[in-house]
Amino acid sequence: MSTQNLSNDQELFVSGHRACHGCGMSLAVRHILKATGKDVIVVTPTGCLETFTSPYGYSPWRVPWIHHLFENGPAIATGVVAALKAQKRESERVVAIGGDGSTFDIGFGSLSGMLERGDDVLYICVDNGAYMNTGGQRSSASPIYSSTTTDPAGKRSLGKLQKKKDLPTIIAAHGVPYVATASVAYLKDLQKKVKKAMGYHGARYIQIDSTCPSVWGFPSDQTLEVARRGVQSGMVPLFEMEDGEVTKVRKIKKKIPVEEYLKTQKRFKHIFSDADGREEIQTIQALADSNIERYGLLKKTAPQDAEVQD
Amino acid sequence: MNNTSVMEGSEAVAVAVKACRPHVISAYPISPQTHIVESLARMVAGGELDSQYVRVESEFSAASVISGASAAGSRSYTASSSQGLLLMTEVFYASAGMRLPFVITGVNRQISAPISIQVDHQDTMSLRDSGVIQFYVESSQEAYDTHMAAFKIAEDPGILLPVMVCMDGWILTHSYERITLLEQDEVDGFLPPFQPVNSLDVNDPKSWGSYAEEDMLMEFKYAVHQAMQSGKKRMKEIFTELAQITGRDHGGLIEAYRTEDAEFILVAMGSVTGTVKEAVDELRSEGKALGLIKLRCYRPFPHEDILNAIKGARAVGVMEANFSMGSEGAVSMDLKAKLCGQKDAPLVVSFIAGLGGREININTVRNIVEELEGVAGSDVPQLEPRWVGLNTDILPKGVE
Ligand SMILES: Cc1ncc(C[n+]2csc(CCOP(=O)(O)OP(=O)(O)O)c2C)c(N)n1
Ligand code: SF4
Numbered sequence: 001m002s003t004q005n006l007s008n009d010q011e012l013f014v015s016g017h018r019a020c021h022g023c024g025m026s027l028a029v030r031h032i033l034k035a036t037g038k039d040v041i042v043v044t045p046t047g048c049l050e051t052f053t054s055p056y057g058y059s060p061w062r063v064p065w066i067h068h069l070f071e072n073g074p075a076i077a078t079g080v081v082a083a084l085k086a087q088k089r090e091s092e093r094v095v096a097i098g099g100d101g102s103t104f105d106i107g108f109g110s111l112s113g114m115l116e117r118g119d120d121v122l123y124i125c126v127d128n129g130a131y132m133n134t135g136g137q138r139s140s141a142s143p144i145y146s147s148t149t150t151d152p153a154g155k156r157s158l159g160k161l162q163k164k165k166d167l168p169t170i171i172a173a174h175g176v177p178y179v180a181t182a183s184v185a186y187l188k189d190l191q192k193k194v195k196k197a198m199g200y201h202g203a204r205y206i207q208i209d210s211t212c213p214s215v216w217g218f219p220s221d222q223t224l225e226v227a228r229r230g231v232q233s234g235m236v237p238l239f240e241m242e243d244g245e246v247t248k249v250r251k252i253k254k255k256i257p258v259e260e261y262l263k264t265q266k267r268f269k270h271i272f273s274d275a276d277g278r279e280e281i282q283t284i285q286a287l288a289d290s291n292i293e294r295y296g297l298l299k300k301t302a303p304q305d306a307e308v309q310d
Numbered sequence: 311m312n313n314t315s316v317m318e319g320s321e322a323v324a325v326a327v328k329a330c331r332p333h334v335i336s337a338y339p340i341s342p343q344t345h346i347v348e349s350l351a352r353m354v355a356g357g358e359l360d361s362q363y364v365r366v367e368s369e370f371s372a373a374s375v376i377s378g379a380s381a382a383g384s385r386s387y388t389a390s391s392s393q394g395l396l397l398m399t400e401v402f403y404a405s406a407g408m409r410l411p412f413v414i415t416g417v418n419r420q421i422s423a424p425i426s427i428q429v430d431h432q433d434t435m436s437l438r439d440s441g442v443i444q445f446y447v448e449s450s451q452e453a454y455d456t457h458m459a460a461f462k463i464a465e466d467p468g469i470l471l472p473v474m475v476c477m478d479g480w481i482l483t484h485s486y487e488r489i490t491l492l493e494q495d496e497v498d499g500f501l502p503p504f505q506p507v508n509s510l511d512v513n514d515p516k517s518w519g520s521y522a523e524e525d526m527l528m529e530f531k532y533a534v535h536q537a538m539q540s541g542k543k544r545m546k547e548i549f550t551e552l553a554q555i556t557g558r559d560h561g562g563l564i565e566a567y568r569t570e571d572a573e574f575i576l577v578a579m580g581s582v583t584g585t586v587k588e589a590v591d592e593l594r595s596e597g598k599a600l601g602l603i604k605l606r607c608y609r610p611f612p613h614e615d616i617l618n619a620i621k622g623a624r625a626v627g628v629m630e631a632n633f634s635m636g637s638e639g640a641v642s643m644d645l646k647a648k649l650c651g652q653k654d655a656p657l658v659v660s661f662i663a664g665l666g667g668r669e670i671n672i673n674t675v676r677n678i679v680e681e682l683e684g685v686a687g688s689d690v691p692q693l694e695p696r697w698v699g700l701n702t703d704i705l706p707k708g709v710e
């Protein structure tokens with residue numbers, strides 16, 4: 001445990017941490033805390049966020065923060081909530097912020113337990129689509145045809161052959177009151193969703209598409225642009241679900257072909273150099289289109305009951 | 311303090327835990343631990359116990375929930391056995407390293423495979439190196455008392471480590487015993503509310519579970535070891551303080567039973583020590599200079615007390631309900647290591663006895679003592695453990 005020097009700074013996540021240049025996740029975290037305010041205890045499972053924020057003796061966290069293990073972020077959060085309840089510390093809330101590896105894969109059982117019990121935790125997944133802290137290995141959140149270090153593209157490989165796990169839907173099926181997706185490209189939207197989630201009690205979930213220049217392979221000054229293209233192509237649908245129903249979506253202003261997103265990143269490079277690449281791009285395009293259709297991301301396809309938002 | 315009733319061992323533990331007023335309890339079922347957490351659940355449901363009771367989806371989460379609760383400043387508790395304890399292992403290492411003082415009952419049961427639900431000490435002893443303090447008890451009354459001490463020891467500002475109270479499954483948890491209970495004000499006097507040195511608090515934000523590299527990791531580990539080592543004195547004081555309230559003295563980190571002038575000494579832990587004490591009495595009455603060291607505390611290893619108690623003995627037989635595959639019983643290893651190079655060190659022999667619940671009766675103990683006497687004269691180091699009561703008829707072909 002290390003003590004922090006407290007300044008009067010309004011920022012609750014300050015500079016000086018060791019994230020890579022252009023890391024989308026660090027940006028996301030700063031804005032998450034702007035939205036929650038200071039009365040939160042943050043739980044972070046092992047991953048990039050833990051590593052780059054916690055060299056002993058230093059800390060960018062201006063809120064109480066705990067890291068324990070990789071696969072138990074939700075259970076640690078539940079324990080903190082139980083302690084707060086027992087001590088009648090009603091004004092303090094708990095937010096867990098974990099990577100996709102810990103959320104989608106190894107900590108999934110723990111997360112499912114927390115959701116099913118309805119523990120009063122806002123769980124936020126900063127999703128960069130692979131195990132970045134260990135060098136970019138495949139997770140069940142990795143997008144189809146992305147090349148990862150354990151599922152690399154090669155003469156006989158197109159990278160990951162499976163679609164990204166549809167975690168928001170699985171989480172909503174637990175019957176939690178609020179599920180949302182967000183992107184580092186739209187920080188105001190992200191903050192709004194965090195604030196809204198904090199208005200609910202019980203288990204809530206937000207999944208943030210967090211660009212990773214180092215492993216996705218793009219220049220660090222492109223982090224917002226790459227994230228924006230993910231949303232504009234339909235590959236990263238932004239929506240909110242309340243009590244299991246999609247209630248709001250972020251409309252795509254001007255739809256772009258998925259190629260415009262894919263070609264920005266080295267992890268998809270092989271599908272452009274491959275002679276059969278057209279097929280893979282078409283598959284990805286079809287997935288993006290089905291997202292657009294499913295969530296009504298274009299104005300004309302908006303479902304009747306979904307509120308239109310620009 | 312004259313509140314005595316007959317109850318199941320599990321109930322005695324639950325009543326002790328309740329009296330310690332934990333804020334948070336987590337529970338996941340596994341035999342033979344279940345009666346403890348079920349009993350606590352009934353107390354919460356009935357309004358007798360005001361604890362947050364979290365019904366988790368795995369033992370990994372059970373241990374994690376109480377770790378998080380402890381970091382947030384709450385006294386917390388869980389219980390488990392066997393596979394469940396192994397599943398918690400990673401959490402124990404982290405929580406000891408983070409100095410989180412919760413209490414857990416380790417209800418002893420063997421480890422698969424083969425699967426079985428019978429008692430031995432393989433489960434808890436596999437957690438040896440985690441930084442969790444471990445006590446072993448002989449009776450349910452001792453289990454009751456030791457849980458009170460456990461919270462106080464865990465939360466001592468000079469110690470701050472998880473504490474596990476290990477008790478034999480079935481033999482203790484599912485048998486009925488007369489238990490003398492403390493009054494609540496006596497418990498409250500002995501064990502005041504948890505006053506964390508540090509905790510997760512928005513008014514005093516701190517970072518926990520940080521990353522430490524080669525320039526400081528060793529110091530963190532050393533500090534845990536030192537908390538255990540220097541904590542030995544404090545543990546004994548706490549046991550004495552409790553004994554003054556209860557009028558029952560179970561010993562400090564060991565109980566030396568008739569070890570004065572003993573030529574042969576057995577070392578054992580858990581409920582079997584009751585049987586061994588009877589055997590010692592019988593053999594003493596037959597003129598044999600035999601004694602027993604009941605190992606109450608396994609981690610930290612109380613070698614100072616043991617060495618002191620075995621001074622002058624010819625041979626020590628360690629009865630072990632655990633085995634380190636490819637080597638020998640774990641307690642023998644500790645003891646031999648501490649004795650190595652000591653002048654006039656007695657011979658130490660590892661007896662593997664009671665794995666998977668195999669019966670140990672007075673005759674078993676007599677046979678062990680006989681074997682011990684047999685090898686004691688030879689002065690040849692006993693490098694191979696002796697498997698007590700091994701049925702060679704049913705071993706697979708080719709196994710000697
Ligand atoms: C039980 C366990 N298995 C594996 C690891 C190694 N490990 C640490 S962080 C990490 C990857 C984290 O991935 P993710 O959760 O997606 O977070 P990111 O680093 O991508 O932000 C892995 C595999 C570990 N610490 N613990
Ligand atoms: S590897 Fe990626 S996610 Fe991790 S710190 Fe660097 S940019 Fe951020």
Ligand SMILES: [Mg+2]
Nearest residue numbers: 099100130132
């Ligand atoms: Mg990741």
